[in-house]
Amino acid sequence: MxxxxxxxxxxxxxxxxxxxxxxxxxxxxxxxxxELKNELSLQREIVEGIKTARKAELKSMLNNVPVSSIPxxxxxxxxxxxxxxxxxxxxSTGLYFYLNQDENSVGQPAxxxxxxxxxxxxxxxxxxxxxxxxxxxxxxxxxxxxQSQPKVAEKQTAESPAPKTSTPATVEEQPAVEPSTLxxxxxxxxxxxxxxxxxxxxxxxxATKSSIAVETEVDKRYNFHYQFRDNKLFLYxxxxxxxxxxxxxxxxxxxxxxxxxxxxxxxxxxxxxxxxPLSPINDAALLKKLxxxxxx
Amino acid sequence: xxxxxxxxxxxxxxxxxxxxxDEKALEFLYQKYYRxxxxxxxxxSGTEDEARDVYQDALIVFWQKATSGNLVLTSKMSTxxxxxxxxxxxxxxxxxxxxxxxxxxxxxxxDTESSExxxxxxxxxxxxxxxxxxxxxxxxxxxxxxxxxxxxxxFANTDTAKTKKYKCxxxxxxxxxxxxxxxxxxx
Numbered sequence: 001m002x003x004x005x006x007x008x009x010x011x012x013x014x015x016x017x018x019x020x021x022x023x024x025x026x027x028x029x030x031x032x033x034x035e036l037k038n039e040l041s042l043q044r045e046i047v048e049g050i051k052t053a054r055k056a057e058l059k060s061m062l063n064n065v066p067v068s069s070i071p072x073x074x075x076x077x078x079x080x081x082x083x084x085x086x087x088x089x090x091x092s093t094g095l096y097f098y099l100n101q102d103e104n105s106v107g108q109p110a111x112x113x114x115x116x117x118x119x120x121x122x123x124x125x126x127x128x129x130x131x132x133x134x135x136x137x138x139x140x141x142x143x144x145x146x147q148s149q150p151k152v153a154e155k156q157t158a159e160s161p162a163p164k165t166s167t168p169a170t171v172e173e174q175p176a177v178e179p180s181t182l183x184x185x186x187x188x189x190x191x192x193x194x195x196x197x198x199x200x201x202x203x204x205x206x207a208t209k210s211s212i213a214v215e216t217e218v219d220k221r222y223n224f225h226y227q228f229r230d231n232k233l234f235l236y237x238x239x240x241x242x243x244x245x246x247x248x249x250x251x252x253x254x255x256x257x258x259x260x261x262x263x264x265x266x267x268x269x270x271x272x273x274x275x276x277p278l279s280p281i282n283d284a285a286l287l288k289k290l291x292x293x294x295x296x
Numbered sequence: 297x298x299x300x301x302x303x304x305x306x307x308x309x310x311x312x313x314x315x316x317x318d319e320k321a322l323e324f325l326y327q328k329y330y331r332x333x334x335x336x337x338x339x340x341s342g343t344e345d346e347a348r349d350v351y352q353d354a355l356i357v358f359w360q361k362a363t364s365g366n367l368v369l370t371s372k373m374s375t376x377x378x379x380x381x382x383x384x385x386x387x388x389x390x391x392x393x394x395x396x397x398x399x400x401x402x403x404x405x406x407d408t409e410s411s412e413x414x415x416x417x418x419x420x421x422x423x424x425x426x427x428x429x430x431x432x433x434x435x436x437x438x439x440x441x442x443x444x445x446x447x448x449x450x451f452a453n454t455d456t457a458k459t460k461k462y463k464c465x466x467x468x469x470x471x472x473x474x475x476x477x478x479x480x481x482x483x
Contacts, residue, residue, distance in 0.1 A: 011465065015436050046472055047436050049417035053429075054437035055356055058322075062352050065323045067330040263327045291331070 006036060014043040066263050212246050212257070224278050226259070228270040235259070236275065247293060258290060265290045311373060314362045317438050317448055322359055326352075329374055336378065337385050350388065354380035364439030413481055420471040428464035435461050 006029075012018050013026050030037055213232045219225075222236035233246065245260040246268070257268040264280040265287060281287060313321035330351065337347035358377050361367040369376065421429060430449060434440045442454040442461075451457045 016439060042472075042476075043469075045413065046417065046468060049414065049421060049472075050432050050436045050468075052414075053418060053421045054433040057433070058356050058359070059352050061319065062323070062326050062355070065326050067327055262324075 006033075007039070010036065010040055010043055014040065014047045212248065214244075214246060222275055222277075225275050226266075226268060226278055227273065227275040228268075229273050233257075233268065233270075237278075245294070247290065260290070260294060307373060311362065311369060314359060315365065315367075316444055317363045317434065317440055322355070325373065325377075326355055329377060332374065333378060333381050336381055340385060340389075342385065342388075346385075346388070350381055350384045354384055357384075360437065360439075363444075365441070366439075409481070412479070413476070416475045416479065416481075417472060420468060420475060423471060424464060424468060427460070428467065431457070431461050431464050432468065 009018070009022070009026055013023065018026060030040065214235065215232060216235045216237075216239045218238065219236045224237040226236065227234045235244070239261065247258040247260060247265075249256045249258075255270070257270065258281075259266040259268055259278065266278045266280055269276065281290070310321050310325060314325070333351040333354070334344065334347035337350050338344060342350070354377055357380050358367075358373070421432075424432070427449060431445060434445045434448065440448070442457045445451070445461070446454050446457040449457070449460075451460065
């Protein structure tokens with residue numbers, strides 16, 4: 001008859017809590033104790049049941065997490081790469097028309113040509129990266145002068161896509177395509193103000209880590225708001241500590257900022273010091289761009 | 297045009313939180329790498345559903361290893377999770393291949409008794425209180441330390457966690473044994 005102590009060891013054994021010596025000793029004991037052996041198989045079954053239940057719970061938890069859906073299905077990377085080269089020109093042209101139909105647009109034909117060229121190149125470089133590459137936002141500290149861009153791009157395209165070929169150049173190449181897109185969706189039309197000029201000083205064309213100081217605060221009056229005050233961004237609400245990201249774009253003497261939080265993007269306007277509510281961006285085209293920047 | 301990003305999220309801190317069993321950190325990670333990981337399956341003849349499934353399974357494997365303290369990260373989390381995804385998807389593709397070539401003969405023989413036992417077991421677990429369920433899951437699946445379990449569930453100390461775990465397990469054992477003997481599953 002197995003003792004209470006035996007059952008305890010048995011439970012530790014089934015729960016993977018014994019050290020190698022204890023395990024060996026217990027396994028020896030098992031050999032000569034049929035009852036214990038029976039009990040062990042039952043205990044293992046129960047532990048398996050608990051694990052299965054937990055796994056199912058975690059899966060259903062993850063299923064409830066909002067994620068961005070995947071646009072393309074069943075295409076190989078190579079096929080997509082080719083497609084992108086062809087489509088890139090079309091996209092930027094489309095982008096141009098898209099921008100132009102908006103009153104806020106500052107698009108000009110001259111700029112469009114430039115965009116078109118860069119876009120083709122950028123896209124090629126971007127797609128040549130393997131999916132395995134970790135997202136680009138994790139290398140924000142590296143700096144590469146933009147002048148070397150074309151060279152780097154050529155080199156990358158020529159190389160076969162091997163992991164870890166991502167360079168800072170890739171990080172900053174994409175933004176060059178975007179300025180007008182972002183402007184279009186920037187509701188702060190007074191953005192050309194003197195305030196913005198200050199932002200420009202921080203050196204052009206370098207992708208670096210954002211210098212914005214961010215603080216999260218709990219204030220009963222504001223459940224999901226933000227405010228720029230004393231050169232700091234304050235986020236009001238029950239923000240999960242450290243689980244947000246501030247994206248800053250500088251172009252045409254303008255700074256446009258976005259908050260990424262829980263798979264949503266929010267425009268941050270620093271035009272004044274008022275407390276403003278955060279409302280997620282819904283525009284599909286802009287969302288896609290922002291996601292591309294973040295690399296997810 | 298300049299692009300700056302403040303990566304307020306720090307890889308090391310997220311990993312530490314995951315090791316402590318912080319589900320919010322897991323959700324965060326899930327979102328962060330969703331597109332990157334699912335792309336792997338989708339670009340290798342998988343559907344989006346399969347991709348999601350594989351990614352979730354991979355992330356849960358990672359989570360389980362991290363919470364149990366059995367994982368020392370030598371690469372980035374994304375690299376590690378990606379390699380689990382690769383393995384799982386490769387296995388799944390192999391399984392599919394085998395299924396189609398073997399005419400499904402062998403796999404059809406369903407063990408009705410064991411599936412019935414599984415159902416009973418799941419029902420018994422479901423009958424436990426929420427805290428009991430959590431204690432047992434954290435103990436057996438996450439393999440968390442008693443200290444982490446106490447922290448997570450707000451117990452006064454590790455002794456409380458130990459006692460709770462002991463009692464809950466006893467209760468589950470009794471429920472299962474009663475059900476099994478009712479169905480003549482016990483020898």
